[in-house]
Amino acid sequence: MSTLIIENLVAGIPGKQILNGINLTLNSGEVHAIMGPNGAGKSTLSGVVMGKPGYVVHSGSVTLDGVDLLALPAWQRAQAGLHLILQYPTEVPGVHLDDVIREAYVSRGRDTSTLDAEIITEAGRINFDMSLVERSMNVDLSGGEKKRNETLQLALLKPKFAILDELDSGLDIDALRDCARRVEAATQEDNLGVLVITHYARLLAELRPDVVHILATGKIVKSGGPELADELETTGYAGLTQ
Amino acid sequence: MSSIALYPGVVLPTAEEEIWRYSRIEELSLDSYVAGLLENQIDAPADVAGIVTQGAAVGECGVAMPIPVDAFAEINAIHCSGAHADIITVKTERGKSYASPVVITRTLSVSGVLAAPRLIIDAAENSEVTVVEHFLSADDISSLIAPVVEIRAAQSARVTYIAINELGNKTWKIAHQQSLGERDSTTRLFTVALGGDYARVRTEARLVGIGATTQQVALYFADKTQMHDFRTLQTHIAPRTSSDLLFKGAVQDTAKSVYTGLIRIEHEAHGSQAYQTNRNLTLSHGAWAESVPNLEIETNDVKCSHASTVGPIDDEQRFYLESRGIHPDIAERLVVLGFFNEVLERLPQIDVVSGLRAKVAAKLHAGAK
Numbered sequence: 001m002s003t004l005i006i007e008n009l010v011a012g013i014p015g016k017q018i019l020n021g022i023n024l025t026l027n028s029g030e031v032h033a034i035m036g037p038n039g040a041g042k043s044t045l046s047g048v049v050m051g052k053p054g055y056v057v058h059s060g061s062v063t064l065d066g067v068d069l070l071a072l073p074a075w076q077r078a079q080a081g082l083h084l085i086l087q088y089p090t091e092v093p094g095v096h097l098d099d100v101i102r103e104a105y106v107s108r109g110r111d112t113s114t115l116d117a118e119i120i121t122e123a124g125r126i127n128f129d130m131s132l133v134e135r136s137m138n139v140d141l142s143g144g145e146k147k148r149n150e151t152l153q154l155a156l157l158k159p160k161f162a163i164l165d166e167l168d169s170g171l172d173i174d175a176l177r178d179c180a181r182r183v184e185a186a187t188q189e190d191n192l193g194v195l196v197i198t199h200y201a202r203l204l205a206e207l208r209p210d211v212v213h214i215l216a217t218g219k220i221v222k223s224g225g226p227e228l229a230d231e232l233e234t235t236g237y238a239g240l241t242q
Numbered sequence: 243m244s245s246i247a248l249y250p251g252v253v254l255p256t257a258e259e260e261i262w263r264y265s266r267i268e269e270l271s272l273d274s275y276v277a278g279l280l281e282n283q284i285d286a287p288a289d290v291a292g293i294v295t296q297g298a299a300v301g302e303c304g305v306a307m308p309i310p311v312d313a314f315a316e317i318n319a320i321h322c323s324g325a326h327a328d329i330i331t332v333k334t335e336r337g338k339s340y341a342s343p344v345v346i347t348r349t350l351s352v353s354g355v356l357a358a359p360r361l362i363i364d365a366a367e368n369s370e371v372t373v374v375e376h377f378l379s380a381d382d383i384s385s386l387i388a389p390v391v392e393i394r395a396a397q398s399a400r401v402t403y404i405a406i407n408e409l410g411n412k413t414w415k416i417a418h419q420q421s422l423g424e425r426d427s428t429t430r431l432f433t434v435a436l437g438g439d440y441a442r443v444r445t446e447a448r449l450v451g452i453g454a455t456t457q458q459v460a461l462y463f464a465d466k467t468q469m470h471d472f473r474t475l476q477t478h479i480a481p482r483t484s485s486d487l488l489f490k491g492a493v494q495d496t497a498k499s500v501y502t503g504l505i506r507i508e509h510e511a512h513g514s515q516a517y518q519t520n521r522n523l524t525l526s527h528g529a530w531a532e533s534v535p536n537l538e539i540e541t542n543d544v545k546c547s548h549a550s551t552v553g554p555i556d557d558e559q560r561f562y563l564e565s566r567g568i569h570p571d572i573a574e575r576l577v578v579l580g581f582f583n584e585v586l587e588r589l590p591q592i593d594v595v596s597g598l599r600a601k602v603a604a605k606l607h608a609g610a611k
Contacts, residue, residue: 050565053557078567090562094580094587103576104566136580137562153566 009060020218036215081160143170180206278355334369365399395427409437425451449483464497493529
């Protein structure tokens with residue numbers, strides 16, 4: 001069993017503090033949802049934890065099984081077992097999915113001899129069009145194809161913890177279901193711990209959270225069970241963040 | 243300004259002239275060279291063997307460049323009519339498509355010479371041909387090569403020309419590519435530049451027949467103290483012609499590159515389309531790239547666009563790959579090779595081309611084992 005612990009995290013962008021002391025403990029196999037209005041700091045949280053350039057950490061810590069993630073560059077955080085699905089997956093012209101996964105395997109000392117077969121199997125599980133594997137990463141892909149591509153990478157790399165930053169944005173209903181179910185399956189098959197960041201509850205109908213946290217103005221203002229997401233649907237954020 | 247003893251009447255340009263701005267022309271002293279020759283090897287399988295002639299008459303010159311466009315084209319013309327003539331012609335038959343490419347390997351193996359080979363590709367109506375011109379020299383060869391390729395595509399002809407520069411790091415190259423596209427023809431001019439000390443290409447596609455199409459595509463990668471210099475012209479003379487240009491380059495160490503491009507749409511060329519894209523990666527702090535796109539449009543009803551970028555590897559692309567657990571050097575390597583893939587994927591998939599990706603990879607410091 002692994003544990004990801006975020007403690008008193010205060011961070012932001014240069015000149016602007018956005019996260020005002022975040023505390024959260026996520027265990028293997030658990031799904032925690034972070035919900036919040038626009039501007040609450042949801043994407044900042046995912047960027048800071050993964051080590052995306054452009055953010056400044058003022059205080060607090062993020063540890064994975066005791067390893068201080070904030071002291072590591074992004075690629076070592078990934079090797080430690082953290083994975084991020086970006087809200088807007090980056091286009092990398094001329095670089096194909098299988099090139100990236102192969103290098104990611106090599107960097108982890110994993111055997112690549114069965115990689116092609118693994119890609120075919122995983123693509124089939126989420127209805128990902130195999131012809132897209134040979135295309136430039138995220139270039140000219142639809143919103144649904146991009147998120148299937150991201151989910152495929154998550155499934156292949158088998159991290160300990162995944163942060164899904166608005167996986168549901170720009171997704172059609174079929175892609176939403178395929179991606180959410182695959183992540184849900186990973187929580188059972190691989191004991192994946194998931195931090196799912198979302199604005200809307202519709203994703204949580206497919207990917208059932210154990211805990212729901214409400215993020216507002218850079219702090220978790222309320223935590224509860226899945227019923228909190230349902231409550232949010234009726235009251236809206238205004239009711240919960242007062 | 244004085245003319246050169248070897249080439250009476252020829253006056254070298256200076257960097258004051260716009261088309262030679264940023265170039266290294268001021269470093270050149272023609273007096274340090276004597277006229278010389280390259281060694282040519284022609285690989286033409288049976289189906290194309292009959293269309294290649296070596297040592298053709300000077301009268302063949304001028305199919306696409308009747309008047310030399312600058313001093314180096316003049317020097318080439320002087321060579322063509324003298325003791326150091328080196329003319330190869332590829333002349334297709336009407337209506338015939340040639341499946342095999344003609345591959346010409348030109349090797350410079352003597353220092354202190356100026357060699358000025360000419361290649362003439364004259365494609366008859368509705369014929370199709372691919373010609374590769376591969377320039378080689380060893381690293382210690384300090385010479386100057388001033389090649390000219392002239393391409394004429396008659397009505398509906400389809401010509402693909404690929405120049406590969408793998409010259410040594412002391413060799414200079416000042417090259418001209420000139421194509422003339424007649425009605426409904428397609429001309430494709432590819433350049434892959436990896437070698438040379440100072441390597442310049444002036445490439446002009448002239449669209450003189452209605453509906454003619456051209457593509458100019460280049461990959462260039464300079465390292466150490468190399469400089470790659472490109473001057474491109476997309477000249478639309480006839481109506482409903484189209485041109486598409488994609489030049490992608492990288493500079494590493496203290497290398498330099500220059501791209502200046504002009505789309506010119508003349509008065510009669512209404513209904514034409516012209517696209518021009520130049521992208522440059524600066525991989526080291528000491529490396530330098532310049533990109534200057536230009537448009538000159540003399541008529542209405544045309545579609546034109548140009549895009550130009552110079553900069554280091556995109557942080558977001560690097561982060562995206564790093565976030566998959568890939569070391570920053572490997573991530574950088576993937577991004578650069580991906581950047582060049584767009585050009586490599588457009589090249590015809592023939593033997594001489596298939597090794598180019600590995601050669602680009604071998605030049606890259608990032609992630610080098």
